[in-house]
Amino acid sequence: MFRNILHHHADSSSDCAKLCCTRIEKFGVKAGRLVIFEDVDMHVHCGQLTALIGPNGAGKSTLLKAILGEIPHTGKLHYVDAKGKHTGNPVIGYVPQYLRFDVSSPTSVMDIFMACLSRRPVWLCSSKKLRPQVVESLARVKAEHLIDRRLGALSGGELQRVLLALALDPIPDLLLLDEPVSGVDQNGLELFYEIVAELREKEDMAIILISHDLNLVAKHADQVILLNKRVLASGTPDEVFGDAQTKRIFGMMAGAPASSAGGPEKGGVA
């Protein structure tokens, strides 16, 4: 009940006709008999950054995978474009949490772009035609110098920027970022958020971000959703961080971003 009241007060659930928006209704995922999450309603608009916060095991990553359609789920996803037409499935860009791939794999940044953008197999494909397009994509995330590097030779921050560039080509309607900067150093982290903030302003897309870094969430997000098996609170950062449940789950630290004090060094809460 509490959840519903808060949800309806959130400014993001206002009129859907003006902007393109994605509405998630009654999403639920079960693994066998175990409920990962249930009854999740969300409403995200283009040009807005929605942060998904919650303790470990709250179902945040699973929710993104359900939105991607990778995991079977209950409930519905409605996407309405700027003209107010239901267009069915939005184009989704996704940046995974961490990569479980072999760093010794001989694949260059250019290779992975060719694999995503071209129908010709990479081992037959001439890179000349696609190269300008790839450079342009990489420039969007300030990574054009990385084009010929091996994926395994990139730092965590560089890799996440390259993956972000991939997720942005073609420009998606909905961009899902699953703890994109976990394990990335401070510089890489700030650069990544700068780019995301820039995207939010320039491009007409909705962004959903999972983060444990409450300081950065408070700074960049338009809407915050606290998830723990279900939506516990949602609204502006101030509303959610002021909420009793957030304080209980995140302890003392929830107070820090609201008063914009330093917060924990690594930003890790979990």
Next chain:
Amino acid sequence: MMESLMHSIYGVMDAMFPFAWASHTFMKHAFLAVLLVTPLFGLLSTMVVSNRMAFFSDSLGHGAFTGIAVGVLLGAVSPIASLVVFSILFSFLITYIKNKSNASTDTVIGVFSSTAIALGLMMMSHGGGFNKFSSYLIGDLLSIVPQDLAALALVFLFVVAAWACIFNQLLVMSINASFARSRGISSFRVESLFAAMLAVVVSISIQWVGILIINSMLVLPAAAARNVTNDVKGYHLVSVAVAMVSGVSGLILAYYFNMAAGATIVVISAGIFFLTLLLKPYLVR
């Protein structure tokens, strides 16, 4: 038609290789088979290694025990036909269970692999006639006949075409399954197709290479190639080259020293692998 074609191929080979080993027809057949099958091992090997499927391809070899035994027991069909069908079904089943179940991949494969060996051994040992199967353990490259070569040529065309179609998707999947999904790639479909290709190539070559070492042909070429390359093109090129060079030189050495050809080929690829390991610091950026 087949005979006249084979005769003109023999003529070309006699002109190209005026050596003792190439004067025998069985060596000519073996040589042609190596030229057809090793590039396939080289290609498939790249994604077996990148997608960490070495254990999976190993289980296909083990599944062959059951496939061959079923074929022999049925009697009506050739063991190879039954092996190909069985291997494809076996690979689909593993891929399906792997996608459905929460158990880790190596557990799922381990269960299937050991079940297949046990079932196969049980059937083979029925009536005490195990000896007639022992040739499949080591394989015999010198037993190839022109009909086999025609079948190999078909498989070659099929695999190269399929490889061109699914390679990009496999590459994206090897990075991250969810990311692949966001690009509209159905992991299950691509994985099944790749598994089926592996199953066909493994089962058709098992009679020549042998169950015991077939998997090394699918692991060593790419394992060596990734030590010395930085991009996908190089990876493919070196992997195919390693497979072909060790295939041809292994066959010839096996002839002169009177050894099992499959094993010799594998030992040479292993030698190349250790060589690339030494070169790695100088070549990988």
